[in-house]
Amino acid sequence: MEVKIGVQNVAREITFETDESADEVVKAVTAAIENGTPLTLTGEKGRQVLVPAGVLGYVQIGESERRGVGFGNI
Template identity: 55%
Template sequence: MKPYGAAISDACSNNARGWLQPGGTEAVEVKIGVQNAPREIVLESPQTADEVEGAIAKALEGTSKLLVLADEHGRRVIVPAERLAYVEIGEPSIRKVGFGTL
């Protein structure tokens, strides 16, 4: 039988999903302005800033007629490329998982 602390450290190190790993997960905040829409679309994407920028470039150069981005919850945001007013990509921020001091 392992001591209590060893069992917890084994569970954290062997976690395949990553939701118990120290440090949390990275997320990029993306703000999308749409023409003739009073509000902007704001989402936190698990994609990297470079992946988001690549999707925007494809949409603007005409390779893809739609800008498709996924958020943290697996939902997809689809915006017609011709309606894009602006896209703001934030710096990656580490989201803490669990309880702790701020």
């Protein structure tokens, strides 16, 4: 699952892949906002991403896009 996190007053978004389901990510985001605690998610390679809930601009959740290699791929 690909997750993109927009942080207030920061030009670049945080983008990473996670093994968590979309429902798990939504629950983590909702809990962080409601409780005022940092949003904590774990990426595919085991790295943790922590973002303070107060600076979240948006969280976009979607399937990973697999790109083909070579000519003729559409």
